[in-house]
Amino acid sequence: MDTSDLLTNLANDFASVVPAVDAEAEHDRWQAGVGPFEEERQVEMLRDALEGNTSYSIKTEEPYIDGGQRVDLFIDSEETEIPVEAKLLRFRYDNGNIDPNSFAKVFSPFPERTTSTLLTDAQKLYEAGFEEHGGLLGLYYEPEDESYERMSPEAVAEKFALDVDYWYDFEVETRNVAHFDGLRHPVHQQGAIITWEIV
Template sequence: MSNPSVVLQRVARDFADAIPQADVEAQHSRWKAGIGPFEEENQIEMILDELPADRAGEIETEVPYPGNQQRCDLVVETDGVSLPIEAKLLRFRLDNGNIDPNMYKSVFSPFPERSSSSMLTDAKKLVESGFDQPTGLLGLYYEKNDEEYEQLRGEKVAEKFQRDVSYWYDIDIETAAIKPFDGLQHPHHQHGAVITWLLSDD
């Protein structure tokens, strides 16, 4: 049986390897070329299409939460491990390179809203769900070239998110992986990382 942390490391590596492949033909009708401007659901679909068949076959999408109508983005079934994972974009820059005024809230807000959830509230939702523990989170992080805010770089975002989960909730969390990717087409979303976290209510 695989260790859940190892599974999250492998998923992060597989996604990071697939993103440049998905980027090659990623054309948006409104934004500049590249995978970066696409929304989370579209990016996940494009990434999964580029995974080797055996890896993609381990991942089920839009899996219902036990006992309710909500759906979990990904569930990885491998080597005796069933690992539910919620995914979020960590893209703090718009298509034109300016700061996205809504992204910070969609990642770090601890306040649940009826129509949407943040990555932070997703952590609480996963741990309180009927899914077996542990569970995971996956962030698709894009970094602007020469990003002037050091706090918006991948390692800093991973560290802050881990601190915020610990601050707001009684949840054990560790950063499982930060797997970089680069060489993408978009002028402001050329590189980044796939970041995964392991959650547990132990």
């Protein structure tokens, strides 16, 4: 299984377990469902739900080659190993209002000392020196009646690829937009797992 296939399968596999994880997810501060949880916790819950049911293994928080930072996911198959950075693509709060900071957390090219964006994660992975450049994974949520049609998971996937091409001297290609629906939360009702490959 090459990098493209791994990233395609990873999206399908994560998306397949979101409804089951959602059915059990209870938050002490937000409404029930997986959508309101923090990115790191969501990744852990989805990985745990998949454990032992894939042809590859998923490690979390593996060190970069320079040892300075950690990559969110490290996917290990018989044929290859790839680093994957994950980001929450959740543009609305628990109450349905637009989160004014969420767009920048995905599309800002400006590196901050304390946080990274999906764009800066792409650059970081590209420059990290792994044998395979790897990929990126987005956890996208929306209400069933999302009024911003240009913020569909397909549109976000396309815009992100265009932005990488605009800001950097490398490209990413969308590998999969794997949909899920039927979630309990009244705002984060459906969505998709999006994967991109750094090429």
